[in-house]
Amino acid sequence: MSHGEHVTVSALVRVHACPVRYYYERNDPLAESDRYAVCKQLSYHLGNPLDPEAIWGEIFAVRPTVDPALREFLAFCIASCTKSEWKPARECDVKVVSVKHGIVGMIDRITQDGAFSIVRAAGAMPFGTYAADRLRVAALALCLEEMTGRIVEGGCVEYIPDGVSRYHAVQPRDRRQVIAALHRIRSIHDGEMPRRLLNAPCNRCKYKERCESSGGHRLSELL
Template identity: 30%
Template sequence: MVHETPKVKVSDLTQYGICPRLVYFRAREPEHAELLISGNERIMIERILWKELAFNLHKIYGCEVADEVAEPEKAAKSVLDEIVDDVEHIYKKELDAVAESVLDDEKREFVCYIVEDEEWLSKARAENELLELQQMLGYDREHAMVSEKLRLNGSVDKLITTENELIPCMIKTGKSPEYGVWPNDRMQLAAYALLIEETFETTVQRGFVEYIRAAEFRESPIRRKDRARALQTLKHVRRIKSGAYPDKSVNAPCANCVFLDRCDTRITLLSKLLGKNV
């Protein structure tokens, strides 16, 4: 019997970096595929709002309306009001079960937080190459790509096309590193680079990560070692998707994991079988 190589998403590689067992459970419970962390719907709403803000950042950066230049908070507020109005339509599936009052509270708090955070606003308006490129050239939102060779697919948050290059950009709603880009984010960028290269027959030199909470926009070259790590992770993920049960990662975020019950049971069973902690 011929076993087909399992299809892998770039998000599987990212999940592997957080905890390899997330890949295992997500492959078996696809209804939870989008729910990495459970338990706190406010956290989910907050992430959605930050992400949508990142998709609209060029409007704050650009100060599109002349008289708004003098009143940056007012300009930001009008962009933010637009963003929060749209989220339930854009993220219908994710927000369907959320009570209207919870969503409204979160939206209100989010808008107030940003408008009052002068440091964030001034960083989001400060000159930087990424926002300049986005303002000049725009970007393809959530650009989907498939590599038949690698059996890998994924949607990069933003794909910027310049005269000479294609640049993948990822939006991250978590903490930013002091300098540069987290290793896992570099690996994810490299995975998108592999997809872009096969789709467009080009070579990707660099990408960007937008750490939106901190208004930090970091460029990252696509290094050989990041490409190698992406390919290595792809192989691990394929094995897990073919049925291998992996060890959990050292810093696995178990406390908030949707799979905690199943995972604990399996640990107990395996521990009993093997007579040791797994």
């Protein structure tokens, strides 16, 4: 990564979860899951009648290798989403950029009133939003603020399998975490071996032993 290259929001989330794992996987391509493909395609139709046949046809066109068994998952998601009222999107898949912070990301849906949302294939928490989703909303809000010139107070997270939309009001700590994640990514790409976080998700991690033995060094010291 050159210093002029923008950091993706997905990279910010990965390094925030575990900088060591991000270090080992930083050059691996990210693959979209079939479940996300189902939720994403359904999201284009929110606020309008949800036709299972039409949506499945679009999913198959976008992803011809999709597991046919996920048609049941689509039916489950549609049943969940029909229990709530949704605003249709004015725009979908909107690329947003912050030149100041060097961030680039994608907003899944923007409604007529200018509110933005991101689509998730996970079930919702009983209350609130996941830490990773709060980081996503904060990073996208920074980009949108720079592009529009106005304060963006928050955004929605749409947990499609549960048919739930949760608004997250961006807090100062969310913005601090975005900045911290940016610093971590840039130090890693400058050759710094990151240290394991105290609350890192280490259970069953395939890098656990390598992580424990590294201790945090520059890459040049390990070669």
